[in-house]
Amino acid sequence: MNSAPVSSRVLEAAIAWKLTLDAGSGTPEQHSAFSRWHAASEEHARAWQQLGALDQRVGAAAGPARQALLQSRAGLRRRIGKAGSSLAGMLLLGGLLAWLAGPSLAPSYWLADQRTATGELRTLRLADGTLLSLNS
Known part of the structure; x- marks a missing residue:
């Protein structure tokens, strides 16, 4: 299949189909409409393929990045908890x-x-002449 870039209009349509189908709420009519759209043009199929490749690259990169983010959040929560305990003790x-x-x-x-x-x-x-008596 040709790997030439696709037009922005076709790419936007492919993204819209991806969002619709990935949401899990696509009806059978929407699935059949997508199939017709996909088969209507070689450019549509190429846009769908390029979008899928991009999705795979982002998904592969998100694995280690997501793990690092989760670990940093857990570490931050522990540090905040320790600081809060120290502050409460003080x-x-x-x-x-x-x-x-x-x-x-x-x-x-x-x-x-x-x-x-x-x-x-x-x-x-006092300055106004008032007499003030202080006691312990």
């Missing part, structure tokens, strides 16, 4: 340390403009 440890340290690690403690120590009483006069 958060748990940080929370435990903050609880043990008490209020001195609370954000409100560090954001306060004035503080008193445990058992300390302090009286402050």
